[in-house]
Amino acid sequence: MWPIDCIEHKRDGKVLTKEEITRFIDDYTAGRIADYQAAAWLMAIYFQGMTYEETKELTLAMAHSGDMVDLSSIPGIKVDKHSTGGIADTTTLIVAPLVAAAGVPVAKMSGRGLGFTGGTADKLESIPGFHVVLPEETFLEQVRRIGLSLITQSGEIAPADKLLYALRDATATVESIPLIASSIMSKKIASGADAIVLDVKYGDGAFMKTKERARELAKTMVGIGNLAGRPTRAVVTSMEAPLGTAIGNCLEVDEAVEALSGKGGRRLMEVVEAIGAQMLLVGGKVRDEGEGRALIRDLVASGKGLAKFREFVKAQGGSTSWIGKRPLTKAPQVFTAVCTDEGYITRIDGRALGEIAMAMGAGRARKEDKIDPMVGIRLFKELYDPVRPGEALFTLYGKEGADMMALAQQVADHIIVTPDQADTIEPVVSEVIV
Structure with a gap:
C-alpha cells in the first residue's frame, strides 16, 4: 500500500x-x-x-519539484561553484570574476547566510546600490553581455528540498551523506549550470568535521553530478582555521578587492587557484590544473580579474568609486589589538571567531535578523605565521556602544601562540575529486 x-x-x-x-x-x-x-x-x-543511482534519482526528483532555470540562451559552458560553507570564505567574490575574465560564463544564484556571517548575496548587498534581486531575463542578459551575474534564488528552486530539510532538522537525519548531497546538488542542477565545481570543507569551522566525511560527501556529489550529465569536480579544503583574514560582510568585500589586486592571503589564494583551475577545466578553457592555476595568477597580475569585478558591480547597480581607492568598511568603533607573545600561531579557532562576529551583528541567528554590514574582525596574521610582541594581531569593527575591550579579549583567547612551530602543517587544499 x-x-x-x-x-x-x-x-x-x-x-x-x-x-x-x-x-x-x-x-x-x-x-x-x-x-x-x-x-x-x-x-x-x-x-x-543509498546507492549513487538512488541518490541521483532523489536529487533529480527534488530539482524538478519546482522551477528549473534555463541558461541555454547563454553561449559557452556555464559553470557554477558551491561551497559547503566556512569562516572568512570570500572565494566566490574573487574566483567568479577571474573565471568570467577568462571567458567562462558564471551565472550564479546564491542564498543568504544563516549563521556566522552573511552569505555571498549579503556581502554583495553591502556595496552601496548593489542589486541582488534581478528579473530572470535581466540576469541572463547580463551573463550574455559580461559573462557574470550573481543574484539571490528566484521563484521556487527545489521546494522539495526545503520541506525535507525542515523535517531532517527535526528528526536527527541531517548528517546522512545521501541526504546532504541530494540537498546541495538538487539546487545546483535546478539553477541550470552545465558544469559544477564544489568546495567541500572539513574541520572545526565546517559542517563536516573530518576529512574522511568531507571526502565521502565530495565523492557522492561528484558521482551524482556526473550521473546527471553535469560534469562535476570537488576540491576538499581545510576549515581548521579561517580561510581568509576578514570575517564580516564589508570586510570580506574589501578582502576580495585586495585579492584581485594581488594582495590576497596565502590560504585564501590557494583555494582561489584550486577552485578557479577546476572551473576553467570543466569550462573547456585549459587542459590541466597547472595551466588553470597559471591562468588564474595571470588574470590577477594583469588586473583583468579586478576589472571584471568592477564591471560586474556596476552592471548590478553598485557603486564602483571606492574600488582600488579606499576600504568599503566604516564602523563607528575600531580597535586594533597587538601581539603580546613571541612565537608562532598554531591555532585560530575559526568557529569561535565566527560566533563572536555573529554576536557583533555580522551574521544571523534567525532568518529575520538584520545584518550590520560594517562590523566584523580583520586578522593580520594567518595560521602558522610567526609573531612578535607589538605587531598588530587583529582589528575589530564594532557598533556604537559595543564593549571593544571585552570583544578583543574574547578574540585573543581563540588565537593561540606557542614558542615553537606546529609539528605538522595541515595543507589548506587536501585533494581534488573528479
Whole structure:
C-alpha cells in the first residue's frame, strides 16, 4: 500500500527504483504524504544509505519539484561553484570574476547566510546600490553581455528540498551523506549550470568535521553530478582555521578587492587557484590544473580579474568609486589589538571567531535578523605565521556602544601562540575529486 511499501523497501535495505523515488517526492511536495511518513522514510535512508543511482534519482526528483532555470540562451559552458560553507570564505567574490575574465560564463544564484556571517548575496548587498534581486531575463542578459551575474534564488528552486530539510532538522537525519548531497546538488542542477565545481570543507569551522566525511560527501556529489550529465569536480579544503583574514560582510568585500589586486592571503589564494583551475577545466578553457592555476595568477597580475569585478558591480547597480581607492568598511568603533607573545600561531579557532562576529551583528541567528554590514574582525596574521610582541594581531569593527575591550579579549583567547612551530602543517587544499 503506497507510500508504506516505499518506506518498507528502504527500511529493509532494498534499492528503490526511479519511479518509487520520483513518486514519493512528488506526492510529499504536493501534500499527499504525511510528515510522519516522510520522517520514517528519511530515517530508513539514514540507516540503510543509498546507492549513487538512488541518490541521483532523489536529487533529480527534488530539482524538478519546482522551477528549473534555463541558461541555454547563454553561449559557452556555464559553470557554477558551491561551497559547503566556512569562516572568512570570500572565494566566490574573487574566483567568479577571474573565471568570467577568462571567458567562462558564471551565472550564479546564491542564498543568504544563516549563521556566522552573511552569505555571498549579503556581502554583495553591502556595496552601496548593489542589486541582488534581478528579473530572470535581466540576469541572463547580463551573463550574455559580461559573462557574470550573481543574484539571490528566484521563484521556487527545489521546494522539495526545503520541506525535507525542515523535517531532517527535526528528526536527527541531517548528517546522512545521501541526504546532504541530494540537498546541495538538487539546487545546483535546478539553477541550470552545465558544469559544477564544489568546495567541500572539513574541520572545526565546517559542517563536516573530518576529512574522511568531507571526502565521502565530495565523492557522492561528484558521482551524482556526473550521473546527471553535469560534469562535476570537488576540491576538499581545510576549515581548521579561517580561510581568509576578514570575517564580516564589508570586510570580506574589501578582502576580495585586495585579492584581485594581488594582495590576497596565502590560504585564501590557494583555494582561489584550486577552485578557479577546476572551473576553467570543466569550462573547456585549459587542459590541466597547472595551466588553470597559471591562468588564474595571470588574470590577477594583469588586473583583468579586478576589472571584471568592477564591471560586474556596476552592471548590478553598485557603486564602483571606492574600488582600488579606499576600504568599503566604516564602523563607528575600531580597535586594533597587538601581539603580546613571541612565537608562532598554531591555532585560530575559526568557529569561535565566527560566533563572536555573529554576536557583533555580522551574521544571523534567525532568518529575520538584520545584518550590520560594517562590523566584523580583520586578522593580520594567518595560521602558522610567526609573531612578535607589538605587531598588530587583529582589528575589530564594532557598533556604537559595543564593549571593544571585552570583544578583543574574547578574540585573543581563540588565537593561540606557542614558542615553537606546529609539528605538522595541515595543507589548506587536501585533494581534488573528479
